[in-house]
Amino acid sequence: MTTTNGFLVDPLNHPLVRRVAVVWGLIGAGYHLYLVSSGLLPNLITRPLHLLLALPWVFLFATTTSRTARWSGWIAAAIGMAGSLWVALDRDTLVDQYGALNGPLQTVISIALILVVLEMGRRAIKWILPAVALVALAYGLFGNLLPGRFGHPGFPLESFLGTLTIAEGGLWGPLTGISVDVVAVFVLLGAVIGAGEAGQAFMAIATWSAGGLRAGAAKVAVVASALFGSISGSASANVASTGAITLPTMKRLGYPASLAAAVEAVASTGGQIMPPLMGAGAFVMAELLTRPYTDIVVAATLPAILFFAAVWIGVDRQAARAGLAPMPADERPTGRTVLRLLPFFALPFGVLLAVLFGSGRTPQLAAGAAIATAVVLLLVDERLRPVPRLFVNRIARAAIDAGRQTAGIAAIIVCAGLIVGVLNQTGLGVKVTSAMIALSGGQLWAALLLTALACLILGMEVPTTAAYVICVAVAGPALIELGLPPLVAHLFVFWYALLSTITPPVCGTVFIAAGMADAPWLAVAGRALKLGLGLYLVPIAFVVQPALLDPLGQPFEATVAFLRIGAALWLVSAALAGGEDALARSWLRLTLLISGLALLLVRLV
Numbered sequence: 001m002t003t004t005n006g007f008l009v010d011p012l013n014h015p016l017v018r019r020v021a022v023v024w025g026l027i028g029a030g031y032h033l034y035l036v037s038s039g040l041l042p043n044l045i046t047r048p049l050h051l052l053l054a055l056p057w058v059f060l061f062a063t064t065t066s067r068t069a070r071w072s073g074w075i076a077a078a079i080g081m082a083g084s085l086w087v088a089l090d091r092d093t094l095v096d097q098y099g100a101l102n103g104p105l106q107t108v109i110s111i112a113l114i115l116v117v118l119e120m121g122r123r124a125i126k127w128i129l130p131a132v133a134l135v136a137l138a139y140g141l142f143g144n145l146l147p148g149r150f151g152h153p154g155f156p157l158e159s160f161l162g163t164l165t166i167a168e169g170g171l172w173g174p175l176t177g178i179s180v181d182v183v184a185v186f187v188l189l190g191a192v193i194g195a196g197e198a199g200q201a202f203m204a205i206a207t208w209s210a211g212g213l214r215a216g217a218a219k220v221a222v223v224a225s226a227l228f229g230s231i232s233g234s235a236s237a238n239v240a241s242t243g244a245i246t247l248p249t250m251k252r253l254g255y256p257a258s259l260a261a262a263v264e265a266v267a268s269t270g271g272q273i274m275p276p277l278m279g280a281g282a283f284v285m286a287e288l289l290t291r292p293y294t295d296i297v298v299a300a301t302l303p304a305i306l307f308f309a310a311v312w313i314g315v316d317r318q319a320a321r322a323g324l325a326p327m328p329a330d331e332r333p334t335g336r337t338v339l340r341l342l343p344f345f346a347l348p349f350g351v352l353l354a355v356l357f358g359s360g361r362t363p364q365l366a367a368g369a370a371i372a373t374a375v376v377l378l379l380v381d382e383r384l385r386p387v388p389r390l391f392v393n394r395i396a397r398a399a400i401d402a403g404r405q406t407a408g409i410a411a412i413i414v415c416a417g418l419i420v421g422v423l424n425q426t427g428l429g430v431k432v433t434s435a436m437i438a439l440s441g442g443q444l445w446a447a448l449l450l451t452a453l454a455c456l457i458l459g460m461e462v463p464t465t466a467a468y469v470i471c472v473a474v475a476g477p478a479l480i481e482l483g484l485p486p487l488v489a490h491l492f493v494f495w496y497a498l499l500s501t502i503t504p505p506v507c508g509t510v511f512i513a514a515g516m517a518d519a520p521w522l523a524v525a526g527r528a529l530k531l532g533l534g535l536y537l538v539p540i541a542f543v544v545q546p547a548l549l550d551p552l553g554q555p556f557e558a559t560v561a562f563l564r565i566g567a568a569l570w571l572v573s574a575a576l577a578g579g580e581d582a583l584a585r586s587w588l589r590l591t592l593l594i595s596g597l598a599l600l601l602v603r604l605v
Helices: 015-038 043-059 067-089 091-095 104-125 128-145 157-165 174-195 198-210 216-232 235-252 257-273 280-289 293-322 335-358 363-377 388-426 428-439 444-459 464-481 486-502 508-517 521-536 538-544 555-577 586-601
Strands: none
Touching: 015 043, 015 174, 015 363, 015 388, 043 067, 043 091, 043 104, 043 174, 043 388, 067 091, 067 104, 104 128, 104 157, 104 388, 128 157, 128 388, 128 428, 157 388, 174 198, 174 216, 174 280, 174 335, 174 363, 174 388, 198 216, 198 235, 198 335, 216 235, 216 257, 216 293, 235 257, 235 508, 257 293, 257 486, 257 508, 257 521, 280 293, 280 388, 280 464, 280 486, 293 335, 293 486, 293 521, 293 538, 293 555, 335 363, 388 428, 388 464, 428 444, 428 464, 444 464, 444 486, 444 538, 464 486, 486 508, 486 521, 486 538, 508 521, 521 538, 521 555, 538 555, 538 586, 555 586
């Protein structure tokens, strides 16, 4: 192992461990592709095996900081994998127990599985989500001692733990099913596309299309983040990948470091809502709403365009104020280069969309067809010459990237599954919904404000998908009961959970971008808020103009709403940015702001 002063750096730097990780990643990829192609296996087999495959990535193959963490990781992985395998192998017996543990050995295994999942969450995504899960578990165990409406009658320990660990009410519930059946194969698709020439392709497209404009390097970051986000669905991965290229370029061209980092942080945040892949939250949303994934893609398309349009407008306004020039012509690719690279990006997505929307097949089968296309493209370089040795390296990279990302999402979803399982058993979600309605006085706008604040606060410490799942579980029913259409309510929650990544004081993408640009994070956060302030208004437009989410069913109304919101975002951005002398006058800026808000919020008669 590679160590520094006795501390483990990265196990995958060791050639043998890396080879083992590649093989494990290929096994995981094969398992999830098998599920897509072969059909139906019981949930209490597929879901525990999914966790079994994810555990080594968190406990054995991830960077650790001490020998204690390393050895405890081996122990936790062994316990978790053994427990998961027990559930899968004993599935027929466990089903006959109807969610009740039988004997002290099963109780011990159940508790061990829960503890391993909590530790998995802590290692993968820090402490806050496991802490919330612990609070939920404590409520399930001891909530019967609480007086009043928030108490519950209590449950036998064997029934409470059994529902969470040997039935489909917690660790192996519907949320984990989404991770197994859909998310994993789409993560694999993103990893395979990213392992080839697609990275060069989206940067070439972005630089060619936007590099020659005012503030070209910043606009390249916006376009590149949108394209990469459609592959990864991860804000942090987006910052790390596109920022490695765009941040040095912006700084070299004279951009203030804080502005460069803010542009990259805000633009990268939108990748989680950018079709066709979006983030894991989109697949969770489809499951919770019991609607086809294609409905979520269609509903998110215009808002996603508005997201990046708002960032583009903000960049342009700040460019006008700072006098930021285009990128030099010799640093921009030619049209011929773009055309040569375009197939590596466009073909897998073309296949995905054709199967998804043209054949009526499931999203999993569409992703499988796109993966096959992307694997074929890994065989050649940008000039379509065979590269067999490079192909092996690309497959290895894709296997490791897919394994790591799938395990990270599994850590979030399985841990969140514990919380949702407790909510369902105790009825706490219904009680919180009633309390929210009472606190808001039955007013939708008050409930929306409370929900938005909850999403922003919770999302500061947990990933977007986890914040969305928790908030929608407790606040979603209240919003729907107050008259909001379910799809609007879910997208409202998801959008604010997404924006938490740029909302101080804990703003993950800002921290990453600031570190990469060597800029003070507080200055970056201030610029990011100013740049993305209009984004906080867009979800409110969903409520006022829900036609925006139905471009196929209401094309005219959706187009009008899209143009209105786009114009409103321009006015708000102009009011905030200032710029020319005329716009710097306070009264005119106030007029622009009020006009923008009116366009955004007032429904046409």
